[in-house]
Amino acid sequence: QLRLVESGGGLVQPGGSLTLSCVASGLTLDYYAVGWFRQAPGKGREMVSCISSSDSTDYVDFVKGRFTVSRDNSKSTAYLQMNSVNADDTATYYCVAARNTATHGAYFCPDFRDDDYWGQGTQVIVSS
Numbered sequence: 424q425l426r427l428v429e430s431g432g433g434l435v436q437p438g439g440s441l442t443l444s445c446v447a448s449g450l451t452l453d454y455y456a457v458g459w460f461r462q463a464p465g466k467g468r469e470m471v472s473c474i475s476s477s478d479s480t481d482y483v484d485f486v487k488g489r490f491t492v493s494r495d496n497s498k499s500t501a502y503l504q505m506n507s508v509n510a511d512d513t514a515t516y517y518c519v520a521a522r523n524t525a526t527h528g529a530y531f532c533p534d535f536r537d538d539d540y541w542g543q544g545t546q547v548i549v550s551s
């Protein structure tokens with residue numbers, strides 16, 4: 424069964440660091456782009472970062488310079504390294520996988536859809 428499982432969330436102090444993992448099973452992650460989304464209490468889901476099947480990356484402005492997305496296909500795992508976290512980063516973080524498509528011979532992050540493959544989320548709380 425195709426499955427994505429996030430882990431690594433928890434309580435972290437402002438300015439601290441945290442690494443989230445997304446482990447995929449039931450699919451060959453090499454062929455998928457992996458996105459990271461988050462949802463804060465009372466707010467909608469927002470995109471945080473993405474890494475394509477060819478390691479092209481995207482970041483929203485509020486995490487640029489602080490977060491780093493990566494992947495290890497041999498472990499079927501994607502990561503989100505979160506540095507210099509602040510209270511606004513408090514949210515449930517989700518990973519999503521979608522089959523990548525090529526644009527002019529290169530693979531870039533797609534627009535993820537609700538019917539793509541989503542994990543159940545891991546909660547991050549930034550508090551002192």
